[in-house]
Amino acid sequence: MRVSELVRRSGVPLATIKYYVREGLLMPGSPTGARQAEYDDVHVRRIRLIRALTDVVGLSLQRTRDVLALIDRPDPDLFATLGRAVAALPPYETQREDYPRARAALALLGQVYDPRYPAVGQLERALEAAEAIGIPPTPERIAVYGEHARAIAEYDLAHAPEEPANVIEYAVLGTALYEPVLAALRRLAHQDIASRRLASPPRRSAGDPDPSDDERPDPDDDERTRPGADESPGPRAR
Amino acid sequence: MRVSELVRRSGVPLATIKYYVREGLLMPGSPTGARQAEYDDVHVRRIRLIRALTDVVGLSLQRTRDVLALIDRPDPDLFATLGRAVAALPPYETQREDYPRARAALALLGQVYDPRYPAVGQLERALEAAEAIGIPPTPERIAVYGEHARAIAEYDLAHAPEEPANVIEYAVLGTALYEPVLAALRRLAHQDIASRRLASPPRRSAGDPDPSDDERPDPDDDERTRPGADESPGPRAR
DNA sequence: TTGTATTGGATAGTGTAACTATCCATAATG
């Protein structure tokens, strides 16, 4: 196919495609003559992948390129590759020599603590943040989160493809792309549970239609209960 | 305390603090005279919160402001507030009328499907992305992820503070700030499981300094980091 | 009291990231 077709199929503007090629994220088309090149499904898929990593996972183009490079030139050492892929994921932490909170958490979970794992630094940072804002990670909470995280990870690894060539891609992309899925499911579970539990009790004003009714969340339509209804609530300057 | 003290205590440059005040993220100090103002722990904490939301959760200052506004002027309707907070979290999706993948997933999990929940759009987007790159969400996977996500969410809600004033803050910040924790734990579980399972193959030789390799985690070359044949009696064994 | 430092407030400047637009010479297509 020609570029115009790639533009159509990917929904990405030509200028942007050219930009991705320039930046080394997208491979150039195979030349068919001096001034023409041919593109195919590989390009379409690659563009989709770039968009998934930037828009959904939230990576910068730079980090996206790093991840793509891991997939393009697979290192036989899956373990090291996975580590490098994880390092491309936020939050970004510069390597330290010790991560006390992460160490304690991993000890609790009976997992290996090695400060060279990028994810250890990321965990430390996340725990620090939680602590700093006043929702400290209790051992109990760590145990609960860790247990479920591990169960999910077990599932992930148990369902990796057989062919070694694909394993790396599966591991790298699966780690990155199922995080948003998990996050969204947790958010939705919060909403679901909250709607069942607190949909009625505390607040109810005069004209409210029977609030104790259902276990389903907010079937009624009024503005104030509508989740994403208003854009920016605050007293803005700007 | 004065600004200089706030700078010292928060580690954030004065220019940045001024910028945060200008942008409505940080409340001004209470004036003590025409040309002086007083700051306190509220300011210190607020700055920490801003940094946590931007650096760890990865929000823009704009989104951070939205989240802070939710906390500052709590709406008694926790459910709607939670929805708005979720809308400030990535991935950012514009409202559609239907989200087929999310609908199917939620049906599978026995949860409410309401296209007005921001997290529904986020889930759709995440599932689309996973599908587009060739690791499609099987019902089984959805079930596994959903089950664990829900268990975590149950734990979260079961441990919310009693005072209604704090509930909103807990819910909003807990949702946002424990996502990175969960993500990091999953990444670490991947590493841990992978290291146990495929730790052996084409590994380097003993005294090899391997310079290309310095940041790469390799728990295998050091017995201190190696739980090996399960001498650690953690809750890990399932 | 005097002089230096600090403050709040305003405004302008910087650097990066991710595009977007324009130009051009050729090459394919109708």
Added chain:
DNA sequence: CATTATGGATAGTTACACTATCCAATACAA
């Protein structure tokens, strides 16, 4: 043969998150 599309290069744009400078008015220290 005229039109349109293409690849390649280069320049411009927008948004964001700061960062720096300036200034007049204190605050406070000597």
